Amino acid sequence: NRENPEIIKKIIDNSGKYILIFVSIPLIIATTFFSKEIILIVFGNAYMPSAPALTILGWAVALQVFTTSASVSISASVEINRFIRLGALVTAINIILAVPLIMHYSFVGAAIAVLVTMFLGTAVRYYFLYSIWNIRILDLHESRKALVPFIVILSTGWLFARMDLSALSLLTFIIVFYILVLFFFRVLSYEEFIFFRNAIAIKL
Secondary structure, eight states, X not given: OTTOHHHHHHHHHHHHHHXXXXXXXXXXXXXXXXXXXXXXXHTOGGGGGGHHHHHHHHHHHHHHHHTHHHHHHHHTSTTHHHHHXXXXXXXXXXXXXXXXXXXXXXXXXXXXXXXXXXXXXXXXXXXXXXXXXXXXXXXXXXXXXXXXXXXXXXXXHHHHHTSSOOHHHHHHHHHHHHHHHHHHTTSSOHHHHHXXXXXXXXXX
């Protein structure tokens, strides 16, 4: 099925939606609004200056995870050698960017270099999806369903983060609001919600 564009598009589209909902968006929310708390709990107060770098890396890792299904599909295609060469070029760009950024901004500069190259890597992946199977970003309807809720939860969380709320209160609000937004925009159907709830219950 690796040369069937419709099957590949469906796999990338559906997996992309679930990755966004359960991994990428929660990761961005956690590192954007609770980076200081994460650093404090994991490493202690002495490492608090690294909180901005954690926020940037959170976005970078979320982007990388989101494009995993595209990377796997391209790796199984006839264009694997060209994909590897462009991947090596992106890595080289990362190194070139990192040197001056680290000199000026220390570890935050390194995080910025990683984020920039993740965006470049994402562009490369979608270029290959289009060139191999004629799959465009606009064709990934299920993945795009999660983008509006993501913008809503991010902007609402940003507003509430400016209020004098405790981290626990903000976390509780964001979790509840995130679930409500997913249902309001019909990103997850009731059947999908029940399926994942039962799957988690079985694992536990």
